[in-house]
Amino acid sequence: MRLMIFAVSLLAATPAVATEWIYCGDSADKVSIGVLAGSFEFLNISAQTLRVGTEQWSSGETYGPGKPLGIAQAYEDAGQLLLDLSSDGETVAELRVYMADEGENYVQGGVLRVPGRGAWVVSCEGP
Amino acid sequence: MMKPLLFAALISLAAGPAIAGEGLFCEGPHDLAIQLPLAAGPGLSPLSAEIKVVGKVWTTAEGVAGATQITPAQAVGVDDRLYFDFTNPNYEGILVKVRLFRSGTEDNAAIGGTLTIPGAGTWAISCQFG
Numbered sequence: 001m002r003l004m005i006f007a008v009s010l011l012a013a014t015p016a017v018a019t020e021w022i023y024c025g026d027s028a029d030k031v032s033i034g035v036l037a038g039s040f041e042f043l044n045i046s047a048q049t050l051r052v053g054t055e056q057w058s059s060g061e062t063y064g065p066g067k068p069l070g071i072a073q074a075y076e077d078a079g080q081l082l083l084d085l086s087s088d089g090e091t092v093a094e095l096r097v098y099m100a101d102e103g104e105n106y107v108q109g110g111v112l113r114v115p116g117r118g119a120w121v122v123s124c125e126g127p
Numbered sequence: 128m129m130k131p132l133l134f135a136a137l138i139s140l141a142a143g144p145a146i147a148g149e150g151l152f153c154e155g156p157h158d159l160a161i162q163l164p165l166a167a168g169p170g171l172s173p174l175s176a177e178i179k180v181v182g183k184v185w186t187t188a189e190g191v192a193g194a195t196q197i198t199p200a201q202a203v204g205v206d207d208r209l210y211f212d213f214t215n216p217n218y219e220g221i222l223v224k225v226r227l228f229r230s231g232t233e234d235n236a237a238i239g240g241t242l243t244i245p246g247a248g249t250w251a252i253s254c255q256f257g
Contacts, residue, residue, distance in 0.1 A: 038218075040200070040214070040218055041214075041220055041221055042200040042201045042212050042214065042221060043201050044200070044201070044218065071170070072168070072169040072170025072172075073169075073170030073171045073172060073202060073203045073204065074201055074202075074203065075201045075202065075203035075210050075212075076201065082203045082205050082210075083203075084169060084170050084203075086168070086169045086170065089168055089169065090169065091169040091170070094205075096205070
C-alpha cells in the first residue's frame with residue numbers, strides 16, 4: 001500500500017482553524033480519497049480529492065487535477081467517519097470508516113464504494 | 128397508517144440519502160418540535176433548522192429574540208440512520224444532536240430516535256418527512 005500521508009496546516013477561510021489531510025486507500029493503490037478537514041469536534045471539510053485508477057476528481061486545481069468534486073454529506077464522531085462525495089449532482093464516492101484504538105494502536109479502516117466502478121477495503125491515515 | 132408521500136420519502140431514503148426538497152419534522156415531550164428543511168441533491172444537507180423544547184428555541188435564523196442561534200455542523204443519512212449535528216456560528220462545539228433510525232415498509236413506517244442538547248436535556252422523538 002502506498003498511502004500518501006502528509007499534513008498541511010492552513011488557515012481555513014471561516015472560521016480560522018488548522019486543517020489537516022486524511023487519506024484513505026486500498027492495499028493495491030487502485031483508489032485513493034483525501035479530505036482536508038478542520039480540527040473541530042465534527043467533520044468540517046475544506047477540500048477533497050478522489051482517484052480511481054487513472055480517473056481523478058478534485059474540489060479545486062489547487063488540490064489536484066480532475067473532474068469537479070463536492071461534498072454530498074459528511075459526518076464524523078469518535079468511532080466512525082461517513083462521507084459521500086458528489087460530482088455534477090451525482091454521488092461518486094461513499095466512504096465508510098471505523099476508528100478503533102487498543103493500547104498504543106490507533107487504526108482507521110472501512111470501505112470505499114464508487115458507484116459503477118467498484119468497492120474496496122481501505123485504510124486511512126491522518127490527521 | 129403511512130401516508131403515500133411519507134412512504135415515497137422512505138423509498139427514496141432506502142435508495143440513497145438524497146431527499147430532494149423534503150423536510151424532516153419531529154415531535155416529542157415538552158412540546159418538542161423540530162423543523163429541518165433539507166436541500167435537494169445527493170446527501171443529507173439541512174437548509175435551516177428550528178428546534179423548540181422546554182420553552183426554548185434553537186434556530187439557524189439570525190436575530191431571533193430569546194433564541195439560541197445554531198448552524199449546521201455535519202449531517203449524514205446512511206443505511207437506516209440519520210445524523211444531524213449543529214454548532215454555534217463560531218463553530219465552537221456541538222450544541223444540538225439529532226440521532227434517528229428509520230424503518231419503512233409499505234404497511235408500516237417509522238422514523239425515531241433522540242434529540243440531545245447538552246446542558247438542556249435529551250428527549251425521545253418521532254419524525255416524518257413532508
